[in-house]
Structures are given as C-alpha cells and as structure tokens.
Amino acid sequence: MYDLESYLATLSTGVVFENPKHYYQEAAKLKRLQKQLSRKKKGSNRRFKARMKVARQHNRIANLRNNTLHHITTYLSKNHAKVVIEDLNVAGMMANHKLAKAIADCGFHEFRRQIEYKCRKFGSELMVISRWYPSSKTCSTCGNIQDMPLEKRTYDCCSCGISIDCDLNASLNISRLA
Numbered sequence: 001m002y003d004l005e006s007y008l009a010t011l012s013t014g015v016v017f018e019n020p021k022h023y024y025q026e027a028a029k030l031k032r033l034q035k036q037l038s039r040k041k042k043g044s045n046r047r048f049k050a051r052m053k054v055a056r057q058h059n060r061i062a063n064l065r066n067n068t069l070h071h072i073t074t075y076l077s078k079n080h081a082k083v084v085i086e087d088l089n090v091a092g093m094m095a096n097h098k099l100a101k102a103i104a105d106c107g108f109h110e111f112r113r114q115i116e117y118k119c120r121k122f123g124s125e126l127m128v129i130s131r132w133y134p135s136s137k138t139c140s141t142c143g144n145i146q147d148m149p150l151e152k153r154t155y156d157c158c159s160c161g162i163s164i165d166c167d168l169n170a171s172l173n174i175s176r177l178a
C-alpha cells in the first residue's frame with residue numbers, strides 16, 4: 001500500500017527516517033475521537049467535552065511530529081557540511097486530495113524553518129533547489145527523464161533498466177546539484 005506518511009525523509013546516503021510507530025496509534029485515536037465528537041448533540045456539554053479531547057489529541061500529535069522533525073533536522077545539520085533540500089510545491093500537492101493529509105502531516109514548513117536555523121547554528125551550508133527541477137522523473141544512474149506517477153514507489157528506468165526506491169533516486173539527483 002502506498003503510504004507517504006511512513007517515510008518522512010530519504011537521504012542520498014541511503015539513510016531513511018520513518019514516522020515513529022506510536023504516531024499511528026495516536027493518529028488512529030484522533031480519528032476515533034473525531035467520530036465521537038460528530039455524534040454529540042450540537043450545543044451540548046458532552047459535545048464541548050468531546051471537542052476538548054479532539055483538540056488535546058491534535059496537540060499531542062503536533063508535538064510528536066515536531067520532535068521527529070527536530071531529530072531529522074539536527075542529524076542533517078550536525079553531520080553534513082552541505083545540506084541540499086528541495087523546495088516542495090506544497091500548494092500543488094495539497095490540490096491532490098490523496099496526498100493532502102500526508103503532506104500536511106509532514107509539516108514541510110516547520111522542517112524548512114528548523115533546517116535553516118540549525119544549519120546556521122552548526123555552520124553547515126544549506127542549498128534549496130527549485131521545486132521545478134524534475135528530481136523524481138530523472139534517472140539518477142543514466143539521466144533519462146520519464147513520467148513518474150506519485151503513487152509509484154520505485155523508479156524503473158525505461159532506458160538503463162535500473163530499479164531503485166523513488167525517494168532515494170530523487171535524493172541522489174538533488175545531492176548531485178550541490
């Protein structure tokens with residue numbers, strides 16, 4: 001199954017950061033609480049209490065996500081002299097309903113904010129490449145460019161025949177621009 005949320009970041013070094021396991025439990029709990037809220041009578045005290053529970057759970061998940069992002073951005077800025085990231089076309093991806101939730105959960109803007117100040121702090125160079133660079137469509141081995149549907153998880157090059165994880169392929173392309 002295609003699940004963008006499980007992989008938060010893939011580095012050109014092959015290091016992959018995943019969402020922590022308990023994140024899914026908390027997300028499932030949020031769904032349950034939202035369902036309970038929708039069943040409560042409008043204006044009732046029970047509805048108010050249910051809404052408070054939903055708000056608290058939202059907050060809990062946001063904190064979890066921030067901790068994970070901090071873990072990733074610290075690792076990147078502390079261990080690499082040069083960090084290259086792609087300026088994601090978040091608005092464009094949000095228009096794709098399937099991806100909207102995943103992108104929102106990944107918190108790209110928060111990631112960007114953290115990586116910027118940490119690179120300054122640890123003296124690493126941060127390079128942001130254009131969102132229009134076809135990092136996903138380009139073969140990192142032979143340079144061939146082909147269409148890549150977003151739900152496809154491997155890049156199968158029709159030119160040189162290599163089959164590679166699509167996130168790793170994209171990050172290799174991005175790292176070469178440095």
Ligand SMILES: [Zn+2]
Nearest residue numbers: 139142157160
């Ligand atoms: Zn190729």
